[in-house]
Amino acid sequence: MLNTVACVLIDRLEPFEFGLICEVFGIDRTADGVPPIEFRVCAEEPGKPLSTNVGVSLTPELGLDALVGADLVAIPAFTIRDEYPPAVLDAVRQAAEAGATLLTVCSGAFLLGEAGLLDGRHCTMHWREQQRFAERFPLAKLDPDVLFVDDGNIITSAGTASGIDACLHLVRREHGSAAATAIARRMVVAPQREGGQRQYVELPIPDCSADSLTPLLTWMLKHLDTEHPVSELARRAQLSERTFARRFVAETGTTPHRWLTSQRVLRARRLLEDTDFSIDDVAQHSGFGTAALLRHHFHRAVGVAPNDYRRTFAHRPA
Known part of the structure; x- marks a missing residue:
């Protein structure tokens, strides 16, 4: 501590x-x-x-x-x-x-x-x-x-x-x-960013004139439990798929799929810490759908299985 x-x-x-x-x-x-x-x-x-x-x-x-x-x-x-x-x-x-x-x-x-x-x-x-x-x-x-x-x-x-x-x-x-x-x-910062610093090394400024994707990212966070095809996200952002993909990487440092996976892992961590949901329920509420997918992505991102993480970090009454 x-x-x-x-x-x-x-x-x-x-x-x-x-x-x-x-x-x-x-x-x-x-x-x-x-x-x-x-x-x-x-x-x-x-x-x-x-x-x-x-x-x-x-x-x-x-x-x-x-x-x-x-x-x-x-x-x-x-x-x-x-x-x-x-x-x-x-x-x-x-x-x-x-x-x-x-x-x-x-x-x-x-x-x-x-x-x-x-x-x-x-x-x-x-x-x-x-x-x-x-x-x-x-x-x-x-x-x-x-x-x-x-x-x-x-x-x-x-x-x-x-x-x-x-x-x-x-x-x-x-x-x-x-x-x-x-x-x-x-x-007013991201709790956890995806990507490494290679994205910042002497890259040209992206040729984009659209507004920030922050409203779209906020909407995505509110709907982590649904699928988000790139075509649909680009439509919501009123951009072509190619321009959307470029703008998304420029603003977040990663791809839409990896960003969503990262945010879903963060949601799963909160649920494992703060609720007594079953692993199946955590998978549903965090957007992974199945316990198997949750375990795969959670272990890859956090380094431990969801149950092991819960045993260590679950909030318990004093």
């Missing part, structure tokens, strides 16, 4: 990446059913302003001793440099040794690499910095295509928006889908 989160800062901070960590872990969302989280912002010299890349400064109030006892140590992005503060590296190493989970956003992984914590570990990095990262930390097992990597007690994310994905994934892992979805709803 994530009861305490400590975010450690150094100079030349990227403020948006810091802000998304604050948004997920630092705001009291207990009114939305999210468990309370103690949030600490710390630095080597508490009370000393730290510069950012946008001309403002931030002043952490806590020192590195605030990492002691934290369940999660979050590291936002910073301007990449040749050397990192030794005291910060030591504090992060000690937190890892004490059992804390470590999470980085974008270039924050360079700090973990410098601390020697990514040797032999699976991780990812923003596509623009991958070669530089691989040359500097050759023992790290870099995955170039994914939005984030969960390697147990170390979670790394590719870039700005994927930091949100990684944070919500960690909330989902530790507190369940309901908490992650509640936070995502308040942030």
Whole structure:
């Protein structure tokens, strides 16, 4: 469980990446059913302003001793440099040794690499910095295509928006889908995105002039239990099938079929956590139709069978 989160800062901070960590872990969302989280912002010299890349400064109030006892140590992005503060590296190493989970956003992984914590570990990095990262930390097992990597007690994310994905994934892992979805709803972001970061690598802007597909996606979410042929979806969007397919990938990062499957798995997770429906009923309400199809897609996406997932994550009375 994530009861305490400590975010450690150094100079030349990227403020948006810091802000998304604050948004997920630092705001009291207990009114939305999210468990309370103690949030600490710390630095080597508490009370000393730290510069950012946008001309403002931030002043952490806590020192590195605030990492002691934290369940999660979050590291936002910073301007990449040749050397990192030794005291910060030591504090992060000690937190890892004490059992804390470590999470980085974008270039924050360079700090973990410098601390020697990514040797032999699976991780990812923003596509623009991958070669530089691989040359500097050759023992790290870099995955170039994914939005984030969960390697147990170390979670790394590719870039700005994927930091949100990684944070919500960690909330989902530790507190369940309901908490992650509640936070995502308040942030007005997808609870879980499909696709990897390869979709963002120097692609031309799609030649589309139609309005956003958001209304159609919302309608699809309300009708997950029915089939949605591409021809019918394109008709609803008032687009040709070819243009619709291109626009759908541009907006979601994946195909209509994979997007629907992903959303149906999310619906199944919620039903397994929050209801006592039979597996057959979960399959019907989530749109898979049969228990066999549910088991196939659920195991492929989540890594465990629906019944095993329910035993672990079902909400039970205190």
